[in-house]
Amino acid sequence: METDVIVIGSGIGGLSCAAIVARYGFDVVVCESYSTPGGAAHGFERNGFKFDSGPSLYSGLSYSPSPNPLRQVLDAIGEDLPCVNYDTWGCCLPEGDFDTTVGADQFCDVLARLRGDKAVAEWRELQRVIEPLAKAATAIPPTALRFDLGAVISLGQYLPAMLPHVGSTFKLTGAFSQIMDGVVTDPFVRNWLDLLCFLLSGLPASGTSAAEMAFMFADWYKPGVMLDYPLGGSGALVDALVRGLEKHGGKLMLNAHVEEILVAGRAQGVRLRGGEELHARQAVVSNASIWDTLKLLPQDSIPKSLQARQATPECDSFMHLHLGIDATHIRADLACHYIVVNDWERGVTAPQNVVLVSIPSVLDPSLAPPGKHVIHAYTPGSEPYSIWQGMDRKSEEYARQKQARAEVMWQALRRIIPDIDNRCEVTLVGTPLTHARYLRRHRGSYGSAIAAGQGLFPGATTPIPGLLCCGDSTFPGIGLPAVAASGAIAANTLAPLSQHLQLLRKLRE
Structure with a gap:
């Protein structure tokens, strides 16, 4: 078979790239090793319960124009994604259990109750300091980027919007901790910001770029903002990208494992x-x-500059707990999301310390049979692969370790639903070995962990002509917006500049 472009992997980055490449008029084929598209964001079903395999927190998807690159990709390929909106999420922290919301003001109410007026004043000052940074971070959409000389023109058209924020631009390249220092002294606020940084990048504030946090503040802490959940779960998002790919003439090949x-x-x-x-x-x-890409290349064809990327630091892996439960007489005030932190002193990146819980059937009842709920709990990017490496997945040792390492997620769930153990109808435990096997992820990692100020993400191009990369190894951040942006950038780099500019005009409409 011969085609214009081959994309290896149908993760969100790969599908975003392929769908836009197809929209530009190229013949494109996506080769997916697994039987289901979506990579870390695919959905799956057991006994009538529809689970999200990975991402569970979305924003900026339900309106256009949106600063979210994923929404921009969907707009570019002409695909809608019906969402349900909400603004409240639960926190189970050392300070206690409470609900909070996105938006400009409500977190100040939480701070006033937990920490007093001084903490509120520091938060307000941080918002003031970040405001110009947020405007600078969103002045140029990532979808305007391309890795050739055409970038002078594709980015240059946004220069008038960028000029008022030039003074803030240089601050965006450093670590967010540099923005915090001198503004925030309250221990709880600093811990909270560390947590938000970790959820964005897999690193604390000292390693997360100020640009990532400025973008998040622009999205989450503005008046009237809402969070989104796609109806049908992450599988619906993947389906929308596949529809866009195929609508523009692209092809998806499943069970097509690339060996070289x-x-x-x-x-x-x-x-x-x-x-x-x-x-x-x-x-x-x-x-x-990048680690898995290097394994696919003939060793004698890899330039030293590309081989050096093997040393890219990586995030740790995950523990996952997928549950289908009986929701009879369950508490009526369940939120869709909860963040559980056991001990601030250990640090947010410490293994077994932070647990995220998603109960999306609270918002979308179609994800579970009537009277049931679907739950996904996970330890985000903090489970060391080393303690699992080499284990036989069929051994008793593996089964015992699965049970022991999953206990922290059960404990977190008991804080939310005390009788959770008696409600389970489906119970699935995933480990770093599960991550590595089903997602074809190097050491089960969720992505690169390049700390701000200690290295740059390499972008779409490589020293091998005709070979481009997209995904979490090429663009800052480990979430869906980052990988969608990376896919769009790779596609733009392949496209004639005139078509890229035409696409940008459409996105501004």
Whole structure:
């Protein structure tokens, strides 16, 4: 088979890239190793319960124009994504259990109750300091980026909007802790900001770029903001991207495991398991992580500058707990999301310290049978792979460790639903080995952990002609907006500048 562009992997980055490449008029084929598209964001079903495999917190998807690159991708390919809106989430912290909301003011009420007027004043001052940074962070959409000389024009049209914020731009490249220092001294507020940074990047404030947090403040802490949950779960999001891909003539191949990227002076195609070869006239785009991409390349074809990316620091892995439960007489005030922190002193990145809980059937009852709820609890990017490495997944040792390491998630759930143990009808426990097996993730990692000020993300291009990359190894952040942006940037880099500019005009309408 011969096509213009081959995309390896159908994660959100790969699908975003492929769908926009197809929209630009290229013939594109996506090769997905698994039987279901979506990568870390795919959905799956057990006994009538529909689970999200990974991401569970969304914003900026229910309106356009939106600063969220994922919404921009959907707009570019002409796909809608019906969402339900909400603004409240639960916190189970060392200070106690309470609900909070997104928006400009409500968190100040929480601070006043927990910490007093001084903490409120510091939070207000932080909002004031971040406001110009937020405007600078959102002045240029990531979808305007491309990695060739055409970027001078694609980015240049946003220069008038950027000029008033030039003074703030340089601050965006450093760590967010540099913005906090001198403004925030209250221990709880500093811990809270560390937590938000960790959820964005997998790193505390000292390693998270100010740009990421400025973007988050612009999105979450503004008047009238709402969070979104796509009706049908993350699977509905994946379906929308696949529809857009196929609508524009692209093709998705499932159970198509790429064993090698063919290189002869340039990336020329891929070889699948079983020996079938697909050839690319224009480019091969890898949505696999940088570590997994390097494994696909012939060793004698890898330039030293690309081989050096093997040393890219990585986030730790996950523990997952997927439950289908009986919701009879369950508390009526359940929130869709909860954040559980056991001990601030240990730090938010410490293993077994932070647990996220998602109960999306509170918002979308179609995800569970009548009278039931679906639950996803996980330890986000803090489970060390080393304690699992080499284990036999069929061994008693593995079963015992699964049970022991899942206990922190059960404890978190008991704070929310005390009788959770007696309600379970479906119980699935995932480990870093599960992550590595089903998501084809190097060491089960959720992405790169390049600390702000200690390195730059390499972007879409590589030293091998015809080989591009997208996904969490190429753009700051480990969430859906970041990988969607990376896919769009790779697609733009392949497209003629005139088509890219036309797309940007459409997104501004």
